[in-house]
Amino acid sequence: MHRRGVGAGAIARRKLTEAKYKERGTVLAEDQLAQMSKQLETFRTHLQAFASKHKQEIRRSPEFRLQFQDMCATIGVDPLASGKGFWAEVLGVGDFYYELGVQIIEVCLALRHRNGGLITLEELQQQVLKGRGKFAQDVSADDLLRAIKKLKVLGSGFGIIPVGGTFLVQSVPAELNMDHTVVLQLAEKKGFVTVSEIRDSLKWETERAKQVLEHLLKEGMAWLDPSPVIPVVPSPIPVIPIPVIPVPGAPAEGGHGLAGSQSRYSRCSQSHSRYSHSRYSRSRSTC
Amino acid sequence: MDRFSWTTGLLELGETLVVQQRGVRLSDGEEKVKFDSGVLLLSTHRLIWRDHKNHECCIAVPLSQIVFIEEQAAGIGKSAKIVVHLHPASSNKEPGPFQSSKYSYVKLSFKEHGQIEFYRRLSEEITQRRWESMPTGQAMQVNKDSQAGRIRAVGIVGIERKLEEKRKETDKNISEAFEDLSKLMEKAKEMVELSKSIANKIKEKQGDITEDETIRFKSYLLSMGIANPVTRETYGSGTQYHMQLAKQLAGILQTPLEERGGIMSLTEVYCLVNRARGLELLSPEDLVNACKMLESLKLPLRLRIFDSGVMVIELQSHNEEEMVAAALETVSEKGSLTADEFAKLVGMSVLLAKERLLLAEKMGHLCRDDSVEGLRFYPNLFLTQS
Numbered sequence: 001m002h003r004r005g006v007g008a009g010a011i012a013r014r015k016l017t018e019a020k021y022k023e024r025g026t027v028l029a030e031d032q033l034a035q036m037s038k039q040l041e042t043f044r045t046h047l048q049a050f051a052s053k054h055k056q057e058i059r060r061s062p063e064f065r066l067q068f069q070d071m072c073a074t075i076g077v078d079p080l081a082s083g084k085g086f087w088a089e090v091l092g093v094g095d096f097y098y099e100l101g102v103q104i105i106e107v108c109l110a111l112r113h114r115n116g117g118l119i120t121l122e123e124l125q126q127q128v129l130k131g132r133g134k135f136a137q138d139v140s141a142d143d144l145l146r147a148i149k150k151l152k153v154l155g156s157g158f159g160i161i162p163v164g165g166t167f168l169v170q171s172v173p174a175e176l177n178m179d180h181t182v183v184l185q186l187a188e189k190k191g192f193v194t195v196s197e198i199r200d201s202l203k204w205e206t207e208r209a210k211q212v213l214e215h216l217l218k219e220g221m222a223w224l225d226p227s228p229v230i231p232v233v234p235s236p237i238p239v240i241p242i243p244v245i246p247v248p249g250a251p252a253e254g255g256h257g258l259a260g261s262q263s264r265y266s267r268c269s270q271s272h273s274r275y276s277h278s279r280y281s282r283s284r285s286t287c
Numbered sequence: 288m289d290r291f292s293w294t295t296g297l298l299e300l301g302e303t304l305v306v307q308q309r310g311v312r313l314s315d316g317e318e319k320v321k322f323d324s325g326v327l328l329l330s331t332h333r334l335i336w337r338d339h340k341n342h343e344c345c346i347a348v349p350l351s352q353i354v355f356i357e358e359q360a361a362g363i364g365k366s367a368k369i370v371v372h373l374h375p376a377s378s379n380k381e382p383g384p385f386q387s388s389k390y391s392y393v394k395l396s397f398k399e400h401g402q403i404e405f406y407r408r409l410s411e412e413i414t415q416r417r418w419e420s421m422p423t424g425q426a427m428q429v430n431k432d433s434q435a436g437r438i439r440a441v442g443i444v445g446i447e448r449k450l451e452e453k454r455k456e457t458d459k460n461i462s463e464a465f466e467d468l469s470k471l472m473e474k475a476k477e478m479v480e481l482s483k484s485i486a487n488k489i490k491e492k493q494g495d496i497t498e499d500e501t502i503r504f505k506s507y508l509l510s511m512g513i514a515n516p517v518t519r520e521t522y523g524s525g526t527q528y529h530m531q532l533a534k535q536l537a538g539i540l541q542t543p544l545e546e547r548g549g550i551m552s553l554t555e556v557y558c559l560v561n562r563a564r565g566l567e568l569l570s571p572e573d574l575v576n577a578c579k580m581l582e583s584l585k586l587p588l589r590l591r592i593f594d595s596g597v598m599v600i601e602l603q604s605h606n607e608e609e610m611v612a613a614a615l616e617t618v619s620e621k622g623s624l625t626a627d628e629f630a631k632l633v634g635m636s637v638l639l640a641k642e643r644l645l646l647a648e649k650m651g652h653l654c655r656d657d658s659v660e661g662l663r664f665y666p667n668l669f670l671t672q673s
Contacts, residue, residue, distance in 0.1 A: 032485050033500060036507055039481060043474055043511075050471050054464045060360070062403060064461075068468060075476040078512045083570045084528045085512045098568035102558045112637070113627075129400040134366060138403045153571045155598035156554040156638060172638070173595050217659045224659075 047090045058093055062140035068093070069146060080150055100139060100147040103128050108171035116220030117157070117172030118184075121145070124169050144169075163188040174219040179212045184221075192225065288315035289388040290352050290373045292381035296337050296345040298330055301421040305329045306408045309339060310399025312366075316390025322346070327395060329408055332418040334371070346384055348373065353413055354443055357450055358406055359394075367402040369395045369409070372443065391443060475511070482513050502527065530584065532569070532577035537586040539563070540600060544588065549605030552638050553578070553590075553598040593642050594649070611647040615666060618644075618653060623665045 057064045072079050072087075079087035080097050088094025107127045111119060121141055128139060148169060151158040157173030163185040170176065176184075186201060187193040198209040216222040298304060306329050313322035313336055325344075328335040334353075338344035352373050359368040372392040397405070485504060505526045508515050536556075543559060544551055551559075553574065561568045569577075578590040578600060587603045601607065617632060618624050624632070630640035644664045647653040651670055656663045 030500070032481070032488065033503055033507075036478075036481055036485060037503075039478060040507055040510060043478055046471060046474055050467055054467060057461075057464050064464060064468075067465065071468065071472045072475070072512070075472055076479050076513065077475055078514065080570055081512045081514075082509050082528075082573050083568055084509060084573065086510050087512055088570070089567075094570060095566060095568050098561055098570055101571065102561050105554050105558055126401075132400070134398065135361070135363070136400075138367070138400050140403065150571045151554070151557075153575050154553045154557055155592065155596050156552055157597070173597055214659050218657065218661060220661070 044086055044090065047086055051091050055092055058091060059096060059137055062138065062143060066140070066142050080146065097143070097147045097150065100128070100143060101151050103131055104144065104147055104151065107131065108169070112172065117170060117174060118221045119169050119171070121167040121169055174221070179208070180216060183212050183216070288313070288320060288390070288393055289383065289385040290376045290380070291346040291348045291385070292383040294335065294345050294347040296335060296342070299332070302330050302332045305331060305412060306405060308397065308401035308405050310397065311336065312396040312398060314394040314396065315385065315388050316392055316394070324398070327405070329405065329412060331412060331421060350412055350418055355447065355450070356406070356409055356413065358402065366396045366398045367400070368397065369402060369406055371395065372446065478511050479513055482508060482511065529573065529576045530580055532573060533580045533584055533586060536560070536577055537581065537588050540588060544600065544602050548635065549602045550607070550639060551600050552636065553600065555636070556600055593645070595642065595645065597638060597642055599639065607643065607646060608650070610643060611650055611652060614643050614647050615652045618664055619666045623656070623663050625661050625663050
């Protein structure tokens with residue numbers, strides 16, 4: 001009787017079958033790669049047709065760009081990953097954002113010494129638009145945010161901090177944890193914040209509030225205004241009458257302008273009791 | 288322009304500022320007037336223009352006077368504009384810069400951009416008509432008159448109709464663009480699905496895929512902008528493209544690096560390279576992926592990542608540890624230095640100056656004094672004078 005599956009011959013046969021399966025596996029992947037290559041070419045053609053009709057729209061319309069970006073994100077595609085990608089090469093969407101990245105870096109670098117590396121998205125937008133000149137396309141807040149997200153990978157501390165309804169853009173590698181960002185959000189409302197306000201609204205202990213404020217001071221992201229607040233009134237009287245149309249050139253609200261580094265810090269060394277009435281305002285440039 | 292009135296520029300009670308934009312010129316219809324450069328403010332009730340030099344020169348028109356608005360795109364030598372069509376001035380209007388005008392519209396030229404946001408906000412305010420629910424003394428009166436004004440303004444209706452048609456045409460173009468976009472995205476989605484199934488196959492095979500196939504697959508993913516799901520890497524997310532790029536960079540950056548003391552931050556490199564290219568710019572990821580390959584390709588530059596996460600490109604010949612010795616001397620001479628002061632003295636960027644001082648501290652040569660006055664470095668006397 002023939003006994004199947006036993007003996008050297010059977011083993012050899014099994015090995016052969018296994019090898020054939022493996023080979024087939026390789027062939028399958030090869031097939032799929034070839035298929036992908038072909039489909040890529042087809043896709044590229046579609047993209048070219050789309051570009052010939054709508055390339056202008058991408059450069060001209062922030063709304064269209066936004067829609068485009070959202071749809072890419074939904075399907076799991078990053079059109080800005082590489083300048084060598086189809087999106088950049090055919091649609092030209094890359095150059096728009098990569099150049100914007102350069103402009104953002106330059107603006108942040110130029111203003112760093114005044115604002116410690118933190119700038120509102122609005123101010124960044126204004127400065128970038130100024131630098132782009134008359135004939136360049138308009139850029140939206142969304143454009144800036146996307147460009148900044150890409151810049152993060154360069155390791156120089158670019159980040160986005162949500163505050164109130166808008167954002168702060170960080171451009172220095174300073175460590176800002178949740179405590180810091182929460183206080184920055186609080187300060188953004190009036191342009192300044194006091195230790196007692198932090199205690200009241202966030203229910204923190206004085207020590208915690210002070211630590212956070214000192215860190216922001218150290219990083220050069222906040223100014224200290226030690227003028228005492230009149231204790232009769234529960235909240236500080238706003239310095240500016242409502243309503244305000246800011247006149248360019250006037251000193252920044254709620255704080256001191258560009259005091260020399262010596263005079264700024266010498267105030268801190270004054271008596272401790274002043275601390276709780278002191279107001280911390282975010283350094284901001286007066287453009 | 289005869290619809291405008293002089294104003295102090297202060298907002299009334301109940302009136303809120305919505306948006307403002309500087310660098311705006313006002314024109315009376317097609318004619319230029321003296322309102323050449325100023326800040327344009329939009330409130331819930333009015334459109335206000337104030338001269339940027341002479342703040343006393345401030346004029347406004349109630350939003351209720353606006354019939355409709357349209358955008359005019361920028362051209363060569365011309366800024367983008369918003370055209371604001373207005374009802375005729377009401378009889379009890381406050382005095383303004385012009386008694387009469389032959390135009391029923393004004394043009395706002397945005398010399399410093401900002402027209403897109405402004406147009407959006409202005410449209411919103413005109414639609415929402417918030418001035419009706421937040422009455423200030425002035426606004427109510429003007430509203431009443433604008434009803435009468437409507438009956439009188441027959442000529443405007445014709446213009447309205449033409450512009451409505453034009454708007455429909457533009458809308459059609461836009462919706463066509465969005466339709467095409469949706470179709471394109473469907474196809475892109477198919478590519479993503481296909482790449483996922485290939486990635487799964489590769490995972491299953493676990494090592495039976497050739498190097499060649501991996502490289503091919505990675506370049507396909509790069510073309511589509513799909514993140515690489517296969518973790519087994521030889522050169523990071525790099526591809527042939529990045530290898531070539533790395534070699535190019537080695538050529539381009541040699542001289543700039545020498546000029547900058549042998550070291551540059553990656554953001555500096557990004558700006559330098561892209562400004563030089565002008566077109567077909569590199570993405571930040573392209574740059575990082577290329578730089579990651581520098582060392583393994585035995586090129587004369589390398590990527591270095593400091594503890595803080597700051598990334599730099601150094602010449603191979605550059606020895607940061609040696610520079611630390613020089614830094615120590617500089618700090619000792621001055622007694623103590625902050626990163627800003629050190630940067631100014633040596634002529635470096637503050638970012639790199641800080642990293643050098645931190646490295647010196649790590650190596651034990653410097654001590655820090657961290658206070659609200661800033662971070663200051665001193666020579667480490669504990670080491671030298673113990």
